[in-house]
Amino acid sequence: MDSVLSPLDLTAREAPEGPVAIARPHRVAAAATWFRENFPGDVFYAVKANPSPWALDALWHAGIKNFDVASDAEAHLIHSRFPGAQIAFMHPVKSRRAIARAFHDYGVKTFALDSEDELDKILAETNGAKDLTLVVRFEVSGDGSAYPLARKFGVSAADAPALLRKTRQVSEEMLGVSFHVGSQCMRPDAYRTAMDGVNRAIVKAGVVADIVDIGGGFPAIYPGMSPPPMIEYVNAIKAGFEEMFVAQNAKLWAEPGRALVAEAGSTVTRVELRKGDALYLNDGAFGTLFDATHLNWAFPAKLLRETPSRAKLAPFRLYGPTCDSMDAAAGPFMLPADIQEGDLIEIGSLGAYGTAMGTRFNGFGDTVTIESKDSPWPSMYGEATGAVVAMPKRKRAPKKQPSQG
Numbered sequence: 001m002d003s004v005l006s007p008l009d010l011t012a013r014e015a016p017e018g019p020v021a022i023a024r025p026h027r028v029a030a031a032a033t034w035f036r037e038n039f040p041g042d043v044f045y046a047v048k049a050n051p052s053p054w055a056l057d058a059l060w061h062a063g064i065k066n067f068d069v070a071s072d073a074e075a076h077l078i079h080s081r082f083p084g085a086q087i088a089f090m091h092p093v094k095s096r097r098a099i100a101r102a103f104h105d106y107g108v109k110t111f112a113l114d115s116e117d118e119l120d121k122i123l124a125e126t127n128g129a130k131d132l133t134l135v136v137r138f139e140v141s142g143d144g145s146a147y148p149l150a151r152k153f154g155v156s157a158a159d160a161p162a163l164l165r166k167t168r169q170v171s172e173e174m175l176g177v178s179f180h181v182g183s184q185c186m187r188p189d190a191y192r193t194a195m196d197g198v199n200r201a202i203v204k205a206g207v208v209a210d211i212v213d214i215g216g217g218f219p220a221i222y223p224g225m226s227p228p229p230m231i232e233y234v235n236a237i238k239a240g241f242e243e244m245f246v247a248q249n250a251k252l253w254a255e256p257g258r259a260l261v262a263e264a265g266s267t268v269t270r271v272e273l274r275k276g277d278a279l280y281l282n283d284g285a286f287g288t289l290f291d292a293t294h295l296n297w298a299f300p301a302k303l304l305r306e307t308p309s310r311a312k313l314a315p316f317r318l319y320g321p322t323c324d325s326m327d328a329a330a331g332p333f334m335l336p337a338d339i340q341e342g343d344l345i346e347i348g349s350l351g352a353y354g355t356a357m358g359t360r361f362n363g364f365g366d367t368v369t370i371e372s373k374d375s376p377w378p379s380m381y382g383e384a385t386g387a388v389v390a391m392p393k394r395k396r397a398p399k400k401q402p403s404q405g
């Protein structure tokens with residue numbers, strides 16, 4: 001791993017057939033440090049965003065020791081790599097075997113649920129363990145997010161009080177509440193609104209919650225999507241937490257995925273053919289460009305050449321290497337007009353849900369990973385880093401209506 005070489009030098013040296021994933025562990029460290037300094041609670045990394053060893057190690061070394069997993073494989077990955085890690089199994093629907101293995105083999109004590117049937121499964125597979133932390137997942141609005149996650153998981157406001165009471169009865173240890181405002185959440189107020197809804201259910205149920213887990217959803221910067229500063233999210237969450245009727249010493253948890261790793265990864269892909277404004281690449285929908293194709297998100301792109309092009313920027317469409325017609329990204333991706341076959345393009349801000357989404361469909365999908373020390377993409381953690389804001393004193397004030405953003 002050379003620090004002096006650029007992504008272009010590194011790619012040229014490897015000359016791989018497929019795309020090159022550029023890993024920037026220092027960007028993971030910057031994001032992790034920001035969260036540790038500014039989030040007034042425990043940070044659980046949502047492993048699905050990027051389970052690459054380099055990303056996990058960078059998080060661990062930056063002090064992230066808690067992990068949110070959703071499958072047996074993710075739990076095994078974290079347990080074997082970091083035996084001292086605290087693992088929370090936050091998928092509200094788990095196989096019985098995954099629950100049993102997590103509890104008996106990996107020492108997992110924290111499980112999410114959004115139904116009584118799942119609660120019964122957890123109790124059965126852990127032999128009625130008394131030391132579990134059970135977290136009730138709520139359905140909340142995904143309105144503030146670019147990728148809403150509502151509808152699939154979460155107990156409704158109507159059913160929540162009964163499930164909370166039932167879970168409290170069996171949970172002698174800790175009772176938590178959680179939600180997910182949707183990924184790439186553009187409105188800090190979405191957290192506060194969600195917390196207000198969860199709070200109503202807690203009050204209605206007459207239970208005491210020990211943990212408020214505000215989930216993931218923290219944004220990254222993409223073309224056309226410039227989120228408010230990250231500190232505004234933290235401030236909205238603090239305000240929401242203050243207004244909740246929870247145990248005096250209640251803990252605040254977060255499960256960021258995207259925000260911890262998005263800036264840390266990019267892909268160097270090669271143009272195999274140009275047809276007008278269409279570029280046919282060696283990476284696409286079934287590789288690291290899932291979101292660019294399926295969600296039609298724009299990502300920052302730049303041409304990598306020994307001698308930079310002086311041509312004007314022009315809009316391009318991208319096609320991936322497979323025969324599937326869905327393997328296409330409309331963009332537009334702004335690249336020099338003289339781009340041609342053989343050129344290398346770096347597509348940035350792909351550290352989250354990039355390599356993690358890849359398949360081997362159609363014989364493509366081999367990705368070489370190379371580490372680079374540069375920081376060429378926009379950052380959420382520039383000036384704000386180190387701006388520590390003290391946790392406000394908890395008060396028992398009556399709830400205010402959250403302001404709409």
Ligand SMILES: *Cc1c(COP(=O)(O)O)cnc(C)c1O
Pocket residue numbers: 046048049068090091180182183184215216217218255256257258259352
């Ligand atoms: C995916 C997921 C996360 C991470 O979401 P981001 O939007 O990437 O921050 C956190 N918690 C749960 C339960 C998830 O499913």
